[in-house]
Amino acid sequence: MQTIADTTVHRPDHIPAELVRDFDLYDIPGSADDVQAAFAAIQQACPDIFWTPHNGGHWVATRGDDIIAMQRDFGHFSHKHIVLPPMPEGTPRQIPLEMDPPEHARYRRPLMQALMPAIVAELESTVRDVAIAAIEKVLPQGECEFIEDFAKVLPIHVFLELVNLPLADKAVLLPLAEDSVRGRDAETRLRAHMEMGAYLIDKVRARRDNPGNDLLSKLVNVDLGDGRISEKEAVDYATLVLFGGLDTVAGMIGFIARFLALNPGHRRQLVKRLDDDAYLKNAIEELIRRHGLANTARVIVEDFDYNGVHFRAGDRILPANLFVGIDDRLNDAPLVVDFERAKPVHAAFGNGAHACPGAVLARREVRIFLQEWLSRIPDFQIRPETRPILATGMVNGVLRLELVWP
Template identity: 65%
Template sequence: MPEALVVDFDFYALPGSDEDIQAAYRRFQMQCPDIFWTPRNGGHWVATRAEDILVMQKDHQRFSYRHITLPPMPEATPRQIPLELDPPEHAHYRRPLMQALQPGAVAKLERGVHDVAVETIERLVPLGGCEFVLDFAKVLPIHVFLRMVNLPLEDKDFLLPIAEDSVRGRDAQTRYKSMMAMGAYLQKWVTERREAPGDDLLTQIVNVEIGGQRISHEEAISYAALVLFGGLDTVAGMLSFFARHLATHDAHRREIVERLDDDAFLKRAIEELIRRHGMANTARVVTRDFEYKGVAFRAGDRLLPPNLLVGLDDRVNPDPLTVDFARQGGVHAAFGNGPHACPGAILARRELRIFLKEWLRRIPEFRIKPGAPPVMATGMVNGILKLELSWS
């Protein structure tokens, strides 16, 4: 390994991430080779530039999804279906999610999203403050998602810590235990939906047929677990990053307040905030020996191409750490690209839009509570664990 390509990079403990996670990643992007090796978390490559990350997101023949976590999970760990499948196998499992989350289906969910948002915000307004993550970010998307899969809303307090360990657990053992706990929880529900199918999303994914044959019970558990992990965390994290930014950038918040009914502007603002606040990381496995831009990859090498670094790359987005609602053509990969692009992106954008419109109509001025800095965490999915807000 050439010494010039070795960097001490631990994405679970990035210097400065307690203040701004994305800015912490950006510093490595500016200071390091475009592709470098770190001995941390089992040893893996890291790609830092949009051009290369986009190749790695789409080229499954050289960069496989078959192991997406770092450090690596135990060999006996069940595959996370469909995320740890490569095309064409991946497409058969993905189809039910795409159908359930296409624009027409999401439009039918919008009324419910709106009602949950309004009810939650109205309850918070007279309090003069809240812990945003617990009181809103982990209420809106999770209420909506648990309705989609028709699971008891009262189970969320049991499920959320499990999801937290899965997406931000720093070691393979923690993440493995969370997968097993989620699988144990789902046993009853998966059996029920396979024996007596309903019209919910959980029914659709646990009864997928491949070549005329229904997937096995074990595959159904794995598929359902992955969907739950995604539905319980991702949108909640993005809502929290949005709220933190608006609480600390008065001009941006007030500009959105003044233009809440300008749909074109609101769409651009949401996309710019998503670009600036990417979250997810999924690892790859190199499938064969080959050279890429002077880097000698070997079969079995692990690779991290962080989605968020696409949006932060100054080669495609000038002044990338600055949020600019007038930015034209902002490039990002917050929801991935290619065959594994996030099927929930349409619903996520809809929930973010409803949050901005309904929150800012009722709470146009708010800030981070003095003396209570946000608590943030990096990992396979970056997030905000605690965000104290206050308002008059």
């Protein structure tokens, strides 16, 4: 990737010309074939930290050690604004994601409590039943469009049950989630948030008046110590959680299914050892490492120097999670999937105060997908003459994946 000439780039005067690169998060060369390999090419070709004029102009950190440090250092790298390009002024905060400690902890606590390992374990039979039903439905057909027929069915069914919302509402909710996490412009994302808020307002009011034991009731009645969360904050909080619950696990399952369709050797390894818990656990970490999803931005809090780079207060930076898993300084041959890898290093679920509270549930859903799908459909491939449709953005994803089997 070549340095852009000064005459074609508007850059702040504190950014050296030699650190400017032509990087667009929504249009990465090669991403139509392999999203994570396309990011790896950027990582290899660019400085560890560089600046791009695209999407409002922002820094990009490409190396795992820096990214992990930035994820943990909220004193310098704030979550105040996490999307690129920046949302319009006055846009409601994404609660609790666009909060820093200590404020963040008060809002996050009920989400963590609702997704603790013991509670997720109680959901296992439900998750497994949903997976089996979805697989049995497509099994006799010898084909499916995997994203609509399975990847979205499993996590969305489980999540809507967690928040006690009608499964039929997924037809309304899924397009909004897609626009929120992969909308190319701020207007598209803002419209999705406003429409989700309009959908939720009556439901939030009902749960505040008569709380139940569901996750949504817990979120919209958070006790902040000096009173409960306001109605507006409750709607904003519920909006963020629904967008996260409706999209990210589906994306991860989609990437894994695509990989296994393209790599029969790896697929056979898993089929042979589906009952080996330790092996399967490590294999899942390796698959997650190789197929990173989320990309959350940060705002520089104050002027300071970091590893030879001068940051100015208000600068935005993208320490993209997936760069950690594909960093050859942390993982040997990082684009190679090795189920025997001793310690897959990744940041797919973030680090520090903002580590993903849904990580336990996500891993459980991936494991159940592998066990139930591969025990019924051990041999499958991408339909000839079709190509998976992949997307990059704030959350990478697989939009379409046509599979066939004998």
